[in-house]
Amino acid sequence: MKKILFIEDESALQKTFKDILEKEGYELISAFDGETGLESAKTQKPDLILLDLILPRKNGFEVLEKLKKDEVTKEIPVIVLTNLEDIESVEKAIELGATTYLVKAQYSLEEVIQKVKKALEE
Amino acid sequence: MKIFEQLNIPQQCRKYGVSIWQCPSFLFLIMGMLIALTAILSYFVGTKFIEEPRIVALIVLIVTAILFILATLIVNSFEKLAQANKMKSEFINIASHHLRAPLSNLIWALEFLMSGRLGRISENQLEYFKILKENSERMQNLLKDLIIVAKIEGGSLSFKEEEFSLEELTREIIQQFESFAKASNCEIEFFTEENLPKIYGDRHQIRQVIENLLDNAIRYTKGKGKVKIKIKRDKKFVYFEVKDNGVGIPKEEQKFIFQKFFRSSNILKYTTQGTGLGLFIAKAIVERSGGKIGFTSQEGRGSTFWFTLPIKK
Numbered sequence: 033m034k035k036i037l038f039i040e041d042e043s044a045l046q047k048t049f050k051d052i053l054e055k056e057g058y059e060l061i062s063a064f065d066g067e068t069g070l071e072s073a074k075t076q077k078p079d080l081i082l083l084d085l086i087l088p089r090k091n092g093f094e095v096l097e098k099l100k101k102d103e104v105t106k107e108i109p110v111i112v113l114t115n116l117e118d119i120e121s122v123e124k125a126i127e128l129g130a131t132t133y134l135v136k137a138q139y140s141l142e143e144v145i146q147k148v149k150k151a152l153e154e
Numbered sequence: 155m156k157i158f159e160q161l162n163i164p165q166q167c168r169k170y171g172v173s174i175w176q177c178p179s180f181l182f183l184i185m186g187m188l189i190a191l192t193a194i195l196s197y198f199v200g201t202k203f204i205e206e207p208r209i210v211a212l213i214v215l216i217v218t219a220i221l222f223i224l225a226t227l228i229v230n231s232f233e234k235l236a237q238a239n240k241m242k243s244e245f246i247n248i249a250s251h252h253l254r255a256p257l258s259n260l261i262w263a264l265e266f267l268m269s270g271r272l273g274r275i276s277e278n279q280l281e282y283f284k285i286l287k288e289n290s291e292r293m294q295n296l297l298k299d300l301i302i303v304a305k306i307e308g309g310s311l312s313f314k315e316e317e318f319s320l321e322e323l324t325r326e327i328i329q330q331f332e333s334f335a336k337a338s339n340c341e342i343e344f345f346t347e348e349n350l351p352k353i354y355g356d357r358h359q360i361r362q363v364i365e366n367l368l369d370n371a372i373r374y375t376k377g378k379g380k381v382k383i384k385i386k387r388d389k390k391f392v393y394f395e396v397k398d399n400g401v402g403i404p405k406e407e408q409k410f411i412f413q414k415f416f417r418s419s420n421i422l423k424y425t426t427q428g429t430g431l432g433l434f435i436a437k438a439i440v441e442r443s444g445g446k447i448g449f450t451s452q453e454g455r456g457s458t459f460w461f462t463l464p465i466k467k
Binding site (some may be wrong): 044118144 | 254255259262294
């Protein structure tokens, strides 16, 4: 079973994603802050990371930077899932090594799930 | 370094998001020059008519002092106004961002429920879920508009320059509007030229401009409607127009049409929905992209809105 790590402080989203992705046949690991997210990435070695940018205890950019510097985690694809939509944030995240950048308000849940599936197939 | 920043007047004025004649730094400069000029002038006038140099010096001093006090008062009040304006935009920005997160959670949770993955739901229940979703999406769209308005006014609307086909983008949008047009008993026709050059601008923002114009055209056409979209080359620009046979804009209201929150009286007869932000945003984006925007309209006959975008910089 493929493992997805979801680093997001909104518990409502954590629950929605856990339910929907488990029904799709994936295992979802939840992390509610940047620090825990980094730890889980190292210990659990997920196949994909979904990352919010505004997070307590290390923001998403810092997490992304650390993930891409670490030998253990640098190959794991990262989908950024956020409400920050300014070009500076998009460019910064892509530069730091994010595979995909999704603005929450611009996508339906179904579209996000399709992107997750696609990323896991590749 | 700070003093150089202060001297960069266009940048300072953009930061406040006000026009040049309301911009404190610019006014300060003008006032300063005016005071210096008056001081010199009163010196020359004084020496011509008054023999006693001490009285000349006194007059020059008094005139300069009065002007200085006046200038400080004026610049200060404009500074306060500009700051209030900036704070208002920042407030909208922060408030909207904090409303966005819970709204996304709400909409996604609803979509999950509606997908039936958590168990079957009845037709009747589905109707209510649709109401919840539609209304949440209305809030989301309003927030999107408010955020972009705050950015326009704060002078921080970022702008990604890319080359793209306006025709392709328009076809995409027409497809997206198909069901809305059908539901409104409206037919969309599309005319374009062959070999249209690509245009230069921010695709995502131009999309919003076309969506706003097309949405207005369909929304404010009552009864059987026809909306014609035309794209053609116009020298160094590509010209886009959307023409409807809708309610039109009364002549006396036409000058307000691009103003923020303005809504035409004959539109309010039909619907109270809508924010009056669409055309304000469209104008700001088109002008920021180096193009022009305008319209012609006749009450009861329909409106034609057009814009141009540069082919290459």
